[in-house]
Amino acid sequence: MATEYLVHEKVWFDKFKYDDAERQYYEQLNG
Amino acid sequence: MAAGTLYTYPENWRAFKALIAAQYSGAQITVHSVPPHFQFGQTNKTPEFLKKFPVGKVPAFEGADGFCVFESNAIAYYVANEDLRGNTVAAAAQVLQWVSFADSEILPPASTWVFPTLGIMQYNKQATEHAKEEVKRVLVILDAHLKTRTFLVGERVTLADIAVVCSLLWLYKQVLEPAFRQPYGNVTRWFVTCVNQPQFQSVLGDFKLCEKMAQFDA
Amino acid sequence: MAAGTLYTYPENWRAFKALIAAQYSGAQITVHSVPPHFQFGQTNKTPEFLKKFPVGKVPAFEGADGFCVFESNAIAYYVANEDLRGNTVAAAAQVLQWVSFADSEILPPASTWVFPTLGIMQYNKQATEHAKEEVKRVLVILDAHLKTRTFLVGERVTLADIAVVCSLLWLYKQVLEPAFRQPYGNVTRWFVTCVNQPQFQSVLGDFKLCEKMAQFDA
Incomplete structure (x- = not known):
């Protein structure tokens, strides 16, 4: 499969960081 | 049911x-x-x-x-129900289009901008400025689409409106102050129409639009 | 149609x-x-x-x-068609569940791991190691689900299989070498069953599973 176009793909690479932060925030909030 | x-x-x-x-x-x-x-x-x-x-x-x-x-x-x-899902294949596809749009185009920049103002994430000036531009791009797209429409798909509320409204809640609550949202009047009109629907209100309560853009919470 | x-x-x-x-x-x-x-x-x-x-x-x-x-x-x-979409509300909801799972749980770590091996993104050891763990977590979930199933929803191919297979293509092509994928036999069996379906093959051609995990392409 071609790769030169993939570089234009929009991927949320940091999603896990935001998921983790949100989880910790609400776990504390509901601690 | x-x-x-x-x-x-x-x-x-x-x-x-x-x-x-x-x-x-x-x-x-x-x-x-x-x-x-x-x-x-x-x-x-x-x-x-x-x-x-x-x-x-x-x-x-x-x-x-x-x-x-x-x-x-x-x-x-x-x-x-079927009305919310889109009761033709084309309508259901458009509902799924906006539901996907909310997850892929709105959620990432909205989280990047809002999380530091809630103290959930470290503030990063460059990331925040980029996120603001992405949010503007999203609002331009929605504003043009809603210029001639009351709701995102068809004549009534669907899962598209519900998903996009819910993905915008934090933005409209925390950072979309009047000056920032001024160019996107159709979006705000649509957003307020939705959150004032009794079905939204019974879940969200009275929704107050942001009056002053929250800065990051050091 | x-x-x-x-x-x-x-x-x-x-x-x-x-x-x-x-x-x-x-x-x-x-x-x-x-x-x-x-x-x-x-x-x-x-x-x-x-x-x-x-x-x-x-x-x-x-x-x-x-x-x-x-x-x-x-x-x-x-x-x-209706078979692919899920022809009951419950089946259609499960299809949407796996389609969302592909976008939200598979795509980010798969791209983080694979893109540097294609030379289209800077390699970051920590990010890659984290992505590998996320991919393992996803494969464990899929493997358990597919232990007793031929396809993800119901008895036939649906949009769930199509979406999840397509989100795994780069992983199976680039980095899921036999030793790495060994613990997830149900997933590989399902993946190979799907890509060998004539409808997949006519789009993907003959799919070759990764034999040697690609390292980042400096």
């Missing part, structure tokens, strides 16, 4: 999608969000929860008949 | 979802992916394209009747 239990932590905008959909469909949903029924960070890590919901995330829905589904858009779809 | 034009760049795994769905449904799709019909980076930035597809992303679909839809999952849904 669906009936069952929604597991979530309180005030979870992802869970709001299913709860608002249920207000339209009449689906009976019991929310388990606080002890003794549910303790976020504990209950969702127990073997019995993970057996039903292997990803261990919330919201998660368990029907009275034992049917289990996770992923917020799938839950909202399940507890909705 | 849908008929129309799919705009994309060549070999776009997101476009494969609609093309495979059309193989099952019989929808007639003309692919515009190379000049003179389509030049990625140019055509999708023209005013006429943006008027139809305001986000300017591909894949984008324009029906023979002028119906336009963007977002790959919405296009695949539109060109599919």
Whole structure:
């Protein structure tokens, strides 16, 4: 499969960081 | 008509999608969000929860008949009705288009901009400025689409409006102050029309639009 | 039955979802992916394209009747048939669950791991190691689900299998070497069953599983 176009793909690479932060925030909030 | 239990932590905008959909469909949903029924960070890590919901995330829905589904858009779809889902293939495809748009185009920049103002994430000036530009781009697209429309798909509220409104909640609550949102009047008009619908209001309460853009919470 | 034009760049795994769905449904799709019909980076930035597809992303679909839809999952849904969509509300909700799972749980770590091996993104050891753990977590979930199932939802191929297979293509092509994928035999059995279906094969060609994990391409 071609790769030169993939570089234009929009991927949320940091999603896990935001998921983790949100989880910790609400776990504390509901601690 | 669906009936069952929604597991979530309180005030979870992802869970709001299913709860608002249920207000339209009449689906009976019991929310388990606080002890003794549910303790976020504990209950969702127990073997019995993970057996039903292997990803261990919330919201998660368990029907009275034992049917289990996770992923917020799938839950909202399940507890909705045909009007909300889109009652032609074309309408249903457009609903899915905007539901996907909310997750892929709105959620990343909205989280990047808003989380530091809530003290959830470290502030990063460059990331925030980029996120603001992305949010503007999204609002331009929505504003043009809503210029000639009351709702995103067809003539009535659908899961598209519910999903996009819920993905914009934090933005409109925290940072879209009047000066910033001024160029996107059609979006704000649509957003206010939706959140003032009794079905939205019964889940969200009275929604107050942001008056002053929150800065990051050092 | 849908008929129309799919705009994309060549070999776009997101476009494969609609093309495979059309193989099952019989929808007639003309692919515009190379000049003179389509030049990625140019055509999708023209005013006429943006008027139809305001986000300017591909894949984008324009029906023979002028119906336009963007977002790959919405296009695949539109060109599919009822069997692929899930022909009960519960099945359709489960299809949407796995389609969402592919986008939210598979795509980010798969891209983080694979892109540096293709030389299209800077390698970051920590990010790659974290992504590998996330991919393992996803494969554990899929492996348990597929232990007692041939396909993800019901007894036949649905959009759930198509979406999850397409989100795993790069992983199985680039990095899931036999030793790494050994603990997830049910997933590989399911993946090979799907890609060997004539409808997948006519879009993907003969798919070769990774034999040696690609390292980042400095």
